Structures are given as structure tokens and as C-alpha cells.
Amino acid sequence: MKVVILAGGLGTRISEESHLRPKPMVEIGGKPILWHIMKSYSTHGLTDFVILCGYKGHIIKDYFTNYLLYNADVSVNLGTGEFNILNHDAEPWRITMLNTGELTQTGGRLGYARPHLTETFCLTYGDGVSDVDVTSLLDFHFAEGRQATVTAVQPTGRYGSIEMDGNAASGFVEKPAGDHSWVSGGFFVCEPSVLDHIEGSETIWEKEPLQRLVRGGQLSVYQHRGFWSAMDTLRDKTYLEGLWSSGEAPWKTWT
Structure with missing residues (x-):
């Protein structure tokens, strides 16, 4: 089964990083967040990826084209040009990277991948990590x-919640789970x-396609009550980096 990852947006809300690289290539713990997402899927045996590139997509292509080389012992004979990979610890992933255009909308990017998607597939964004149980999601x-x-x-709220009894505080919850909406x-x-x-290329996946599925009764909802976080801003990156550095990153479900 293929895993499709939307990785072509401009990432304007984290421009401190995205002016240098596409947002999915912003690093957490020395690895692109895109790599973290792929590791999460591969934990569940899904290792065939289709990455929908756009803005600065060449950086994604360069990274994965050279990934095996950077994670291997190699032997090079400069006289003959012979090159051998001696051993490596790279993941056994198959990665297809499609150039879907810099300004193409999310639905248009997905439509571009149509020739590669002939059976059930997973789809996610290249900037969010979670401990979602993908196997249970598929079963559902x-x-x-x-x-x-x-x-x-x-999502967890950004601010602490105060409960009040008249003018007296009766409770305080540090960063509660949003406003209970999904x-x-x-x-x-x-x-x-x-x-x-x-x-077409202007189709936004989150608008008309999903709305049509809803109207036709063709969209199921899998409720995930565990960890989830998007990396929209520099503050989000700092938060995720802190979790990783502490050794308590909830999305790290691999060993």
C-alpha cells in the first residue's frame, strides 16, 4: 500500500525556516520532519511512499537520492571509477518523488499522482506527527x-485554562485539550x-472533494485521542524539538 505525503506548500507561517528549505525538510532531532512521518508509517509495515513535491522540491529529491550513500560505508576506486556500497543502515523504503508544481493546490497535487494510485492508499501532510495507530486506522x-x-x-490548547467559582479560582489546567472540538x-x-x-490543479483537497464525500456519506471519521501536533510555526518546531531532546517524543513509536 502506498503512502502519499503532501510536501509542496510554501510554509509561509514558518518562514524563518522555509525560506531555506521546504517545510517538510525542517529538522527535528537532526532529521527532517518528513523522515519522522515516514518512520511512523514504516513501523506499521508501510514502506512505499509517494512524496508530492512543489516549493524547493529539489531539496527533498537531493536528500533521498543521497540518503543511502550518507548512511552507508562505501568503497571508491578513483582510478577506475568503481564504486561499491559495503553495508548500510538505511531504511528499506521505496520513494517516488513527483514534481507537482510550486503553486498547485493540495487537491491538484493529489490528482497529479493519479497514475500511481490504483488501490487503497494512505494520505497525510508533510508537517504533522502523531502516535496514531495506522494499523487500527486501516482496519477501521x-x-x-x-x-x-x-x-x-x-489539539492541545496553547494556554492554561482557569476554572472559576465566583471571583476565586477553583482549578487550573495547563494547556488543556482544546475546546473539546474535533x-x-x-x-x-x-x-x-x-x-x-x-x-484540476486549483482544487483544494480540504474543500470541495471532502465536502462531496461528506454529502455522499462517504467520509468516515477515526477518532484519535493520543498525541498529534502540526509544525506550523517556529514555536511548534521548538516544542517538538524539546520533546525529542527529552527522549519523550510521543510519536517515536519505532526502536
Whole structure:
């Protein structure tokens, strides 16, 4: 099964980093957040990736084209040009990187990948990490039998919540789980038929395609109550870096 990752946006809200590289290549613990997402999927046996590149996509291509070389012992004979990889610890991933255009919308990027998506596939964004159980998500999708499944999450609030009894504080909760509403956390599972709802490069996946699926009763919702975080801003990056540095990154489900 293929895992499709949207990795082509401009990342304007984290411009401190994205003026140098695409947002999915911003590093957490010395590795691009894109690598963290791929590790999460590979933990569940999904190792066939389709990365939808756009803004500064050549940086993503350069990284993975040279990934095996950088994670291997090599032997080079400069006289003959002979080159051998002696051993390596690179992950056994198959990675297809598609140049979907700098200004293409999310739905348009997905539509560009149509020739590669002939069976059920996973879809997510290149800037969010989670400890979602992808195996359970897939089981849920197949049991529900709809065209698509979206993972719903309850993001942690940015500020502490104060409970009051008159003018006296009766409780304080540091960064509670939002306002109890559910939002899309990405981590979709889709049937190829969802591609029929994409009309062109200007199609935004989160708008008309998903709305059509909702109207047709073809979108299931998988509720994830564990960890989820997007990396939209420099503050988010600092937060995720802190979790990784502490050795308590919840999304690190691999060994």
C-alpha cells in the first residue's frame, strides 16, 4: 500500500525556516520532519511512499537520492571509477518523488499522482506527527467501507485554562485539550475513487472533494485521542524539538 505525503506548500507561517528549505525538510532531532512521518508509517509495515513535491522540491529529491550513500560505508576506486556500497543502515523504503508544481493546490497535487494510485492508499501532510495507530486506522477504514477516512484529533490548547467559582479560582489546567472540538489531523485512508472529485490543479483537497464525500456519506471519521501536533510555526518546531531532546517524543513509536 502506498503512502502519499503532501510536501509542496510554501510554509509561509514558518518562514524563518522555509525560506531555506521546504517545510517538510525542517529538522527535528537532526532529521527532517518528513523522515519522522515516514518512520511512523514504516513501523506499521508501510514502506512505499509517494512524496508530492512543489516549493524547493529539489531539496527533498537531493536528500533521498543521497540518503543511502550518507548512511552507508562505501568503497571508491578513483582510478577506475568503481564504486561499491559495503553495508548500510538505511531504511528499506521505496520513494517516488513527483514534481507537482510550486503553486498547485493540495487537491491538484493529489490528482497529479493519479497514475500511481490504483488501490487503497494512505494520505497525510508533510508537517504533522502523531502516535496514531495506522494499523487500527486501516482496519477501521476497511470495516466502515467508505471511500475515505479522516483521522480526527483534539489539539492541545496553547494556554492554561482557569476554572472559576465566583471571583476565586477553583482549578487550573495547563494547556488543556482544546475546546473539546474535533479537527482534521490528516492521516487519511482513501480509495482511488476519491480522485474523481479532483477537477484540476486549483482544487483544494480540504474543500470541495471532502465536502462531496461528506454529502455522499462517504467520509468516515477515526477518532484519535493520543498525541498529534502540526509544525506550523517556529514555536511548534521548538516544542517538538524539546520533546525529542527529552527522549519523550510521543510519536517515536519505532526502536
